[in-house]
Amino acid sequence: MKQIIYQGEPGCNSDVASNKFFPKNVKRTGVRTFKDIFEMVKTKKDAHGVVPVENSLTGSIHQNYDLLLEYDVWVIGAVNLRIEHNLLAPAATSLKSIKEVWSHPEALAQCRDFLSAHPEYKVVSVYDTAGAAKLVKEQKIKNVAIIAGPQVAKLYGFKKLKENIESHPDNFTRFLIISKDRKVYTGENARTMFVFGVKNEPGILFRCLSIFALRNIDLTKLESRAVVGRPYEYLFYIDFKGSMEDENCNHAVKTLKEVVTYFKLLGSYIIKDKK
Amino acid sequence: MKQIIYQGEPGCNSDVASNKFFPKNVKRTGVRTFKDIFEMVKTKKDAHGVVPVENSLTGSIHQNYDLLLEYDVWVIGAVNLRIEHNLLAPAATSLKSIKEVWSHPEALAQCRDFLSAHPEYKVVSVYDTAGAAKLVKEQKIKNVAIIAGPQVAKLYGFKKLKENIESHPDNFTRFLIISKDRKVYTGENARTMFVFGVKNEPGILFRCLSIFALRNIDLTKLESRAVVGRPYEYLFYIDFKGSMEDENCNHAVKTLKEVVTYFKLLGSYIIKDKK
Numbered sequence: 001m002k003q004i005i006y007q008g009e010p011g012c013n014s015d016v017a018s019n020k021f022f023p024k025n026v027k028r029t030g031v032r033t034f035k036d037i038f039e040m041v042k043t044k045k046d047a048h049g050v051v052p053v054e055n056s057l058t059g060s061i062h063q064n065y066d067l068l069l070e071y072d073v074w075v076i077g078a079v080n081l082r083i084e085h086n087l088l089a090p091a092a093t094s095l096k097s098i099k100e101v102w103s104h105p106e107a108l109a110q111c112r113d114f115l116s117a118h119p120e121y122k123v124v125s126v127y128d129t130a131g132a133a134k135l136v137k138e139q140k141i142k143n144v145a146i147i148a149g150p151q152v153a154k155l156y157g158f159k160k161l162k163e164n165i166e167s168h169p170d171n172f173t174r175f176l177i178i179s180k181d182r183k184v185y186t187g188e189n190a191r192t193m194f195v196f197g198v199k200n201e202p203g204i205l206f207r208c209l210s211i212f213a214l215r216n217i218d219l220t221k222l223e224s225r226a227v228v229g230r231p232y233e234y235l236f237y238i239d240f241k242g243s244m245e246d247e248n249c250n251h252a253v254k255t256l257k258e259v260v261t262y263f264k265l266l267g268s269y270i271i272k273d274k275k
Numbered sequence: 276m277k278q279i280i281y282q283g284e285p286g287c288n289s290d291v292a293s294n295k296f297f298p299k300n301v302k303r304t305g306v307r308t309f310k311d312i313f314e315m316v317k318t319k320k321d322a323h324g325v326v327p328v329e330n331s332l333t334g335s336i337h338q339n340y341d342l343l344l345e346y347d348v349w350v351i352g353a354v355n356l357r358i359e360h361n362l363l364a365p366a367a368t369s370l371k372s373i374k375e376v377w378s379h380p381e382a383l384a385q386c387r388d389f390l391s392a393h394p395e396y397k398v399v400s401v402y403d404t405a406g407a408a409k410l411v412k413e414q415k416i417k418n419v420a421i422i423a424g425p426q427v428a429k430l431y432g433f434k435k436l437k438e439n440i441e442s443h444p445d446n447f448t449r450f451l452i453i454s455k456d457r458k459v460y461t462g463e464n465a466r467t468m469f470v471f472g473v474k475n476e477p478g479i480l481f482r483c484l485s486i487f488a489l490r491n492i493d494l495t496k497l498e499s500r501a502v503v504g505r506p507y508e509y510l511f512y513i514d515f516k517g518s519m520e521d522e523n524c525n526h527a528v529k530t531l532k533e534v535v536t537y538f539k540l541l542g543s544y545i546i547k548d549k550k
Contacts, residue, residue: 009523033391056501059337063387087457114337116308123400125383135338205497206488212482222480222499226331 001024003039006050007033008104008128011148015130016049017175021272028055030125034064038071041180049073049178060065060223065195065237068266070176071125075193075267076185077177084171085111087162089145090137092217094160096159100124100133108251114165121145133158133188177269185270190243191220193269194253197227197235197262202253206243211255212240215248235262243268277301280282280315281325282308283403285381286423290405292354293325296547309339309400313346324348324453325349330358333445335498340470340512343453343541350468350542351460352452359446360368360386360436363428364420365412370436372518375428377397377407378422386422388438396420399488408433449469452544465518466495468544470509470530472537486530487515490523510537518543 004026006014018028026045026048031037037049046128051067054060068075085107089098101108101115107129108115115123126132129148133156136144143162146152153160205224211217221239242249245268257263279301281289293303301323306312311538314326322350326339343350362375375397376383376390381466382404383390390398401407404423408431411419420436421427428435473479480499496514517524520543 057337059335059500062332062334105384105400109380125380125398125400177510200493200495202491203488204482205494209481209484216477218475218477219480220475224383224497225334267344 001046001144002195003044003047004028004050005037005044005047006030007037010041011128011130011133011152012128013081013083013149013173014050014102014175015054016149016151017052017081017173020079020081021140021175022048022051022076024172030128030129031147034067035070038073038178041073041178042071047180049249051176051178052106052173053176054189055106055110055175056170057168058106058167060237061106062225064176065225067203068176068248069264071181073178073180073183075176075269076179077199077269078191079135079175079177080172080271081175083110083170083173084149084164085147085166086150086153086160087114088148088156088158089161091144091157091159095168098161099143099145101145101147102126102136104129107147110171111165113167114162130155166270180219182203184243184245184268184269186243186245186268187270189271190241190268191239192242192249192253193239193266195262195264195266196236196260197233197234198257198260200234208236208256208259211252215253217242217249217253233261276321278319278322279303279325280312280319280322281305282312282490284405284409286405286408286427288356288358288402288424288448289325289327289450291424291426292327292356292427292448293361295354295356296325296352296450296452297323305403309342313342313453314350316348316453317346322455323351325380325452326451327448328451330381330385331445332443333381335512336381337500339451340500343451344470344539348453348455349457350451350544351454351458352544353466353546354450354452355418355436355447355546355548356450357446358385358441358448359424359439360422361435362389362440363408363431363433364421364436364496365433366434367399368420369418370420372418373420373436373507374418374423376420377401379404379407382422385442385446386440388442389437391396405430414458426476427428445455455544459518459520459522461518461543463515464546465543466546467517467524467528468510468512468514468520470510470539470540470541471535472508473535475509483511483534486527490497490527492517492524492527508536
């Protein structure tokens, strides 16, 4: 049976994303850190990982892009998930008694406006949204609310003190599905993702992009990033519509590899929700 | 006298950045939120703001890019600051007695490895690094250490329990200097920054970049971002070497404006530290 590895506890958003991609017949395992996901995927047979890489409000999660470069894994899928945040607490806890709010730092960042409006709360960063519920429940901690999705309220029997406290309703996170085994998806919903590095010289990015423009390949993400420790070199993260199985795309990537200083193909994957 | 507005308390990294850009003869004022900086710059005469926009470990700070679009301010300068983090505490507090660690969420993110290695600490998110020191000192809070730069240790009389706990030594933050009054810098260290939007169609970015490649203009930052609430439209943040006073650059920007759906010039500014 396939084993799906995510960071967090049952009910966290990564777990929900894994359910969207693999709705049944899999074993799901939560781990403590993102690095643990990559280690498990590397060593366990038939293990797949679920990794958040980008949020519409807070941007790219660079730590996971770095891990994608460090580990030899393939991106085989992507899921976009609408992220809803609620202020939750055990049934016996009243809104008035709340002194602390616990959640994952990304969730806290996505609820910045709500938290700024409530300076009376002590804001505590924990390893996971659902993990916050687990800690509060197991240790019977009082006067603490947590921030998590509605599925966490159900799973842990918490009540909703406030709903939709995210700073903007257009709060989406993009999760990648990773695997040790290469699998190249094709078809209309296929995307290809890679990273390349260039020496910083005028027009270099333009020359690289000309390769894709010439072949009418549609880029869906482009981000430049200074290489940590090498201030005059840049990495670019790119996604395009198409698969490495398409001759046109394959030729484009081959040409690109001739002109760049670094290249890593991350995979041709399938996107389950096009938003 | 010029008034410099930054988010945080005296000794925070924004304050240090402001000292690098305006070493003397200014009045410095710390405010609670980034939005407060923009409000003060908009309404106060001769006020300049200091705004962090990018960290080498954690990426772009989208909230401040959004505020740059929302407010009519000009970017007139930039400073790159090496960010050092220490675990600090009042003189009477021993390392062994520490139960909680307080700091700004960005600082906590930059010290992720250290905090992961110490699950025994409760991690508390506060509005500022120096503000954490201020709270702990003023309220005589025990068993709490804070994460902040070495200048905070000096200013608040705290001792260093651990030095350089950032996850990577190449930890730099880029701060922008903003003003209500337009000022266009020129010369070797001038950079120009703008944001543009396009309908998502194949090759559109390539066509936009051709305008700059044709004129040999060197882009130093490029980031794409899906427009919140409009999934099929993209915004691009661009920086290039040169000034709007240079005829070549000015023509490039004029041409770009003909083909994009949205354009906002943020300014031609001077970069004080080229790293």
